[in-house]
Amino acid sequence: MGEKKTILVAGAAGNIGQYTLEALAKQGYSLIGFDLDNKRNRGIAKKFPDVEWIFGDIRNARDVEKGVSKADAVINLIAILPPHSEMNGLRTNAVNVDGVKTIIEKMEQSKRCKHLVFTSSAAVHGVGIPLNTLLTPNSPYNLEDYYSDTKAKAEQLIMKSNINWTILRLTAAPNLDPTAKELEDLEFIVNIGLNDPVEFCHPKDVGLALANAATKPLSQVNKQIFMIGGGSNEQYTAYDFVTTILKNTGVGKLPKSMFSTEPQFPGGWVDTAHSQEVLQYQRHTFKEYLKDLRDEVGFSKRMMTSVFSPLIQRHLKKVAKAAH
Ligand SMILES: NC(=O)c1ccc[n+]([C@@H]2O[C@H](COP(=O)([O-])OP(=O)(O)OC[C@H]3O[C@@H](n4cnc5c(N)ncnc54)[C@H](O)[C@@H]3O)[C@@H](O)[C@H]2O)c1
Structure with missing residues (x-):
């Protein structure tokens, strides 16, 4: 009788990391959460008392060894994401x-x-993917920013290694935590093209896909790249996607004139037939996400944001005008 595996979730206190822990805990796995040592992450760790936490830095080999030495498999979610990835290329690479x-x-x-399960991104396929084109694992790389470049480099290292691996290229799985949203994140999301294709996937569903990728028999997942998205009902234009989210947080509806007509946002809609067949993760819709978001933001914060909405909108219009 084999005991259940111990799984190291690196980046466990992040947006998707927490849902990955939840999905794995439901399946009864022993879990090690690895993340940076700071007040926020220590607070999140308290929500998962059954998880063994290692606070450390992925740039420190000894910290990494502490986690890897106790685990049977690793799910790595650690990354510097846009817009921060573009502000310090050296740190992003490290x-x-x-x-x-x-x-x-x-x-x-x-x-x-x-067995390493790695979170990559559909952004590795670049900007300007036409609406209705479905990206697959064989679509070419088109690396146009630090973030995509580092994701592709990491994929290459993994594919050349001697370990078992599974790569998940994710579409948009936005954070539900209102405290994680800063003005610079809003500035980033208005820097998109009106008609850029964006596919939504609920972060809970991404967590489940990662958990299943780490726990399915290796014969089903080893040396495979899976495109992870919400499916054909969750494919939007960037304008509809972004403005719907902002409306639900109280920022209000932004005019189309604020956005570029040129493609800006890397990634696109993806073919999820195979990933869904193997990983069985598509369970939540964008509509449910918006309800979750409204609940998380709460009535008073939404009212507060709507009071400041004219100021926020004026700032975002200035940022958008400067960029396009
Ligand atoms: N959320 C999305 O829409 C999306 C889309 C495509 C790909 N991805 C990929 O999925 C993964 C998870 O994304 P997320 O939305 O949960 O991001 P996140 O920023 O919420 O989580 C990343 C975690 O990594 C940790 N981290 C950062 N630097 C570290 C370091 N030096 N050492 C240890 N930990 C460190 C952070 O503390 C954070 O908890 C990332 O690899 C990201 O590139 C996410």
Whole structure:
């Protein structure tokens, strides 16, 4: 009788990391959560008392070894994401590429920890993907920013390694935590093209896809790239996607004139027939996400934001005008 595996979730206190822990805990796995040592993450760790937490930095090989040495599989969610990824290329590379290299090295040295599940992004396919084109694992790389470049480099390191691996290329799985949204994140989301294709996937569903990728028999997932999205009912234009989210947080509806008519946002709609067949994760809709978002933001914060909405909108219009 084999005991259930121990799974290291790296980046466990993040947006998708927490849902990954939840999905794995429901399936009865022993869990190690790894994330940076700060007040926010220590607070989140308290919500998961059954998880063993290791607070450390992926850039520190000894911290990584502490986690890998106790695990049978690793799900790596750690990354610097846009817009922060574009502000400090060296740091982005150190975390998104060198960090992955360290995980691989420690796993190659380990006798028990041999399966790495990695969160990549549909952004590796670049901007200007036409609406209605479905990206697949074989669609070409088109690397136009630090973020996509580091994701592609990490994918290459993983594919060349001697460990078992599964890569999930994610579409948009926005955070539900209102405290995680800063003005610069809003500035980032208005820097998109009106008709850029965006596919939504609920972060809860991404967490389930990752959990299933780490726990399915290796014969079903090893050395495979899965495109992860919400499916054909969850494919939007960037304008509809972004303005609907902003409306639900109280910022209000932004005019079309604020957005570029040129493509700006990397990634697009994806073919999820295979990923859904194997990983069985598409359970929540954008509509449900918006309800969850309204509940998380809460009535008083939404009212507060709507009071400041003219100021926020004026600022965003200025940012958009400068960018296009
Ligand atoms: N959320 C999306 O829409 C989306 C889309 C495509 C791909 N992805 C990928 O999915 C993964 C998870 O995304 P998320 O939305 O949960 O992001 P997130 O920012 O919420 O989580 C990332 C986690 O990594 C941790 N981290 C950052 N630097 C670290 C370091 N040096 N050492 C240790 N931990 C560190 C952060 O503390 C955070 O908890 C990322 O790899 C991201 O690139 C996300």
